[in-house]
Amino acid sequence: MSFGGPQWPQEPQQPGQQPFGQQPGGQPAQQQYGQGYGRQGQQGQQPNQQQGPPFGGQPSPFPGATTDGTPDWGALADASAAGRRRKRWLVIGGGALAALVVGAIVATAVVKSNKTDDPAKNGTVTPTGSAAPTDAPTPGPSFSSVAPPPPPNPKDFISDEKKDKAPLSAEGLFPGKKLTMNSRAYTKGATSSTTNCASVAQGGLGAVLTKNGCDRVIRATYVKDGVAITVGVAVFPNEAAALKAKNQATGGIAPLAGAGVKDFCRATVCLRRANSIGRYAYFTQAGFLDGKKVTTSDQAVFRASDDLGTFAFNQIYARGKSQASAAAGAPGE
Structure with a gap:
């Protein structure tokens, strides 16, 4: 489902790289393990093996950074994709909720309008006091089928x-x-x-x-x-x-x-x-x-x-x- 208005927010793009969490053409990037940057340190190490904190044991300056101070670009891409999904669902949910509210308001207005117009359509007015309303239609005027005689000459x-x-x-x-x-x-x-x-x-x-x-x-x-x-x-x-x-x-x-x-x-x-x-x-x-x-x-x-x-x-x-x-x-x- 798509909505009008601003497009989904995009992450800043590094020179020479595709946007985080996307492949060329706008498709979400698949998580891969065993090559490149991401959750692997030196070649031959086990995935997700943690290294000691750099700079004398200080914590990493941001989540997803490796022990050698190099950002974990895979983790950042995953976080960016997850953020975009949350925003997308928030917008979709907000739009659906707004549609439900508008529908409820319109339905209420239609019901009230029908109740208001009923006396005009039926030709009756709800009686006041103890008399109960009746569903019987108001009888219309009746005319004789016999034509009146012409006036005398x-x-x-x-x-x-x-x-x-x-x-x-x-x-x-x-x-x-x-x-x-x-x-x-x-x-x-x-x-x-x-x-x-x-x-x-x-x-x-x-x-x-x-x-x-x-x-x-x-x-x-x-x-x-x-x-x-x-x-x-x-x-x-x-x-x-x-x-x-x-x-x-x-x-x-x-x-x-x-x-x-x-x-x-x-x-x-x-x-x-x-x-x-x-x-x-x-x-x-x-x-x-x-x-x-x-x-x-x-x-x-x-x-x-x-x-x-x-x-x-x-x-x-x-x-x-x-x-x-x-x-x-x-x-x-």
Whole structure:
């Protein structure tokens, strides 16, 4: 096993010799006896035979010295090799011990981390007090496999008299004393409501309303800057009848005077229009209060007719929307 860092310490090398305890190439030297220096004195003597201390009986200045004062190079090489082995084992043992300590620290941190993360992973928190923790997972939300029904369509409620049950009146369709459309303010005049549909029609419109089963006509008149507009809403049993009345319309709704508005559109040319939504057909007649004939260049009359037709449409649709909202919130719907 090898470790990074400094290399093993080397003994100083004598000139012309290999390092103590090594052969060329770095291999440890083998112990040899019977030749050269080391543990043999003069040739022919027995190995390890001790000589008397030199210099008048003084001890050898260092271990491994021979009796003649010459160092025992073999003994020094053995001592150096033994020292290197001890250092090597100390470093190896120290590295192994450090690895064990680091492993123990990491293992402890992992265990603590797992214990800390468990509540987040499981979605539970250890209860306090005397209650025992439970291993049962927290139940998730449940959803019905049955798709909810779509919300009611407002047009369904204004297309058939069997569903269109909300109260119907002139004040309900045309509330207040004024209305504003596209930043243009109109003042309301007279209003009326009748079940005799033909009586409030001009030309051939009365016959058309009667033939298609008209139940009621509600009218209101508005004025602005010398222009008067009467809007009439005719009510039919179903959408098909209202659509036929619009397509067959001829003549127009009768102008409604009163409440400060004098007669208009008498023996002159006025702008007449017809449209429908659901079981309702609505008609407008617009002209000048002074009896002037309406031409295509009179944009004020056309704008007034557009504004009142749009207002009638919005009011009828709002009627269906309110009934649809009530049905959506009612039990069993």
